[in-house]
Structures are given as C-alpha cells and as structure tokens.
Amino acid sequence: MIYRGFFTALFVLFCLAPESRGMSALAQQPTVLVTGSNRGIGLEFVRQYAAKGWNVIATTRRPNQAKALQSLARSDSNITVELLDVTSGEHLATLVEKYRGQPIDVLINNAGVSGDFQGPGQSLGTLDYTTVDTFMSVNAIGPLRVTEAFYENVRLGDQKKVIAITALLGVHSFGYGGFSGAYWYKVSKAAMNAAVYNLAQDAKKDGITVALLTPGEVAVEKVIDPGPNFITPEVSIRGMIDVIEHLAAEDAGTIIRYNGKRYQF
Numbered sequence: 001m002i003y004r005g006f007f008t009a010l011f012v013l014f015c016l017a018p019e020s021r022g023m024s025a026l027a028q029q030p031t032v033l034v035t036g037s038n039r040g041i042g043l044e045f046v047r048q049y050a051a052k053g054w055n056v057i058a059t060t061r062r063p064n065q066a067k068a069l070q071s072l073a074r075s076d077s078n079i080t081v082e083l084l085d086v087t088s089g090e091h092l093a094t095l096v097e098k099y100r101g102q103p104i105d106v107l108i109n110n111a112g113v114s115g116d117f118q119g120p121g122q123s124l125g126t127l128d129y130t131t132v133d134t135f136m137s138v139n140a141i142g143p144l145r146v147t148e149a150f151y152e153n154v155r156l157g158d159q160k161k162v163i164a165i166t167a168l169l170g171v172h173s174f175g176y177g178g179f180s181g182a183y184w185y186k187v188s189k190a191a192m193n194a195a196v197y198n199l200a201q202d203a204k205k206d207g208i209t210v211a212l213l214t215p216g217e218v219a220v221e222k223v224i225d226p227g228p229n230f231i232t233p234e235v236s237i238r239g240m241i242d243v244i245e246h247l248a249a250e251d252a253g254t255i256i257r258y259n260g261k262r263y264q265f
C-alpha cells in the first residue's frame, strides 16, 4: 500500500507543470541575444524571435529611450532588455557576470553605424578622419568583442550559432556596392568580414558555427524614401531567421543573403 502511494506521488510530481517543480518553462526555450535591438533590423529580430517563443536578451545602448523595445518587452515576458554599447568593456563585463553559466543558442551581432553614405564625411576629397574610429570600433571590432565576451555562453547553447550582420557594400566580390562614397562603412564592414571569417575558423573546434548574413536593402525607420529594391524588415528578418535555422557547420565563415543566396568574399 505504502509502495503504491509512493509511486502515485512520484507520478503526480512528474506530471506537474515544470514551473511548479521549481523549473522555469522558459528556460527550456532557446535563447537569442541581439545587439542594437532598439530599432531597425535588431528590433524586428526581437519581435520575430519572441513571437516564436524564444527567450530574447535584447541589448541596446540606451534602454531608457528605447520606447518601442520597452513596449514590446512589457507585452512579452520572454524579452529582457539590457544595456550594451558594443564598444564598452564595462557594459560587457557586467552582462557577462550576470549571464554566467546561461546558454545562448544564437548570438546576433547586429549593432552598426552607417552614417551618410554620400555625405562629405565619407566621400573622397572631404573624408572625415575624426569619425573613422567609431565606424571601426562599432562595425569591425564590435562583433569580435561581443562574441569573445559571450563565447562561453554560446558554447553552452544547444545550437551554438554566431551571426554578424554585414553588408554587400563591404564585400569585394560584389564590387563594394558599385557606387562611390560610404568609405568608412565599406572599410569597416570589410574589416568586420575579415575578423568574423577568422573567428569562424577558430570557433569550429568548439562546434560553434559563425556566419555573416546580409539583410538586403531594408526599409528601416531611418530610410525616408526607400527605392524599389527595398524590402520590409518583416521580410528580411523572416528570411534571415530561416537561414539561421538551417545553418550548417559547412556554412562557417560564409556570407549568406536573407534569401539564402551565397556570396564569396
């Protein structure tokens, strides 16, 4: 009798919801970390991953001013908003300490600066050398720095994927966009491609797949008059999430467009 009671109790305990056994149901969902997630492509990544039921660590350098992101986080408890300027060692150290031991399945290095492509600061003859350091530290070094900081979290994840959002303007085989100007953007994205390619080779030994994704020409909030080639953030990010989902070990170090098309460096 006592014997039967014991097994009934064990069965009931097992059938209880995970939360009531002291485990978080959310902890069983995959986790994605997105940089620069307060607007544009980053915000849409947060929206779509949260809608899929993922845990989302949505980082931004200005959490208090991130109205759209904060409102999304209020309506979905899977989203956690965190402070991160990708050039700040201090911000990274704080987050690394907070998330120590927590697996991150997908790390998306999205934060980037573009400036005015055709403006004088990025055009030959009037190049503004005071701004180049920001382009390099955010676009080229930022993804490396963030990935190095969260490397152990990604290693602990089931999916083990690191993404860096590049641009075809930084890709030699694409002719760097075929138009003049955008010097700092092109130079910093080309440098990022080199850094991420290297990272991809090193990360293979830990079973981590690192890839570069290009989002297409995306009509984010700041684009005032999108041309006919532009696509919506919804379409671009849906495509990139699909690419990430199907990413295989042999994709390490490659450049893949939102629609699955592959590019050479």
Ligand SMILES: NC(=O)c1ccc[n+]([C@@H]2O[C@H](COP(=O)([O-])OP(=O)(O)OC[C@H]3O[C@@H](n4cnc5c(N)ncnc54)[C@H](OP(=O)(O)O)[C@@H]3O)[C@@H](O)[C@H]2O)c1
Pocket: 035, 036, 037, 038, 039, 040, 041, 042, 060, 061, 062, 084, 085, 086, 087, 110, 111, 112, 113, 114, 138, 165, 166, 167, 168, 214, 215, 216, 217, 218, 219, 220, 221, 222
């Ligand atoms: N849109 C396109 O057509 C397109 C095409 C190719 C590639 N991309 C790439 O896609 C990524 C996102 O672009 P987007 O179009 O969404 O641009 P966006 O609307 O200008 O957003 C850029 C994001 O990066 C953040 N950011 C800038 N500097 C940062 C720093 N130091 N630390 C942390 N976050 C920082 C911005 O935060 P703040 O709001 O605080 O400035 C913002 O959240 C970029 O890497 C961009 O180069 C975009």
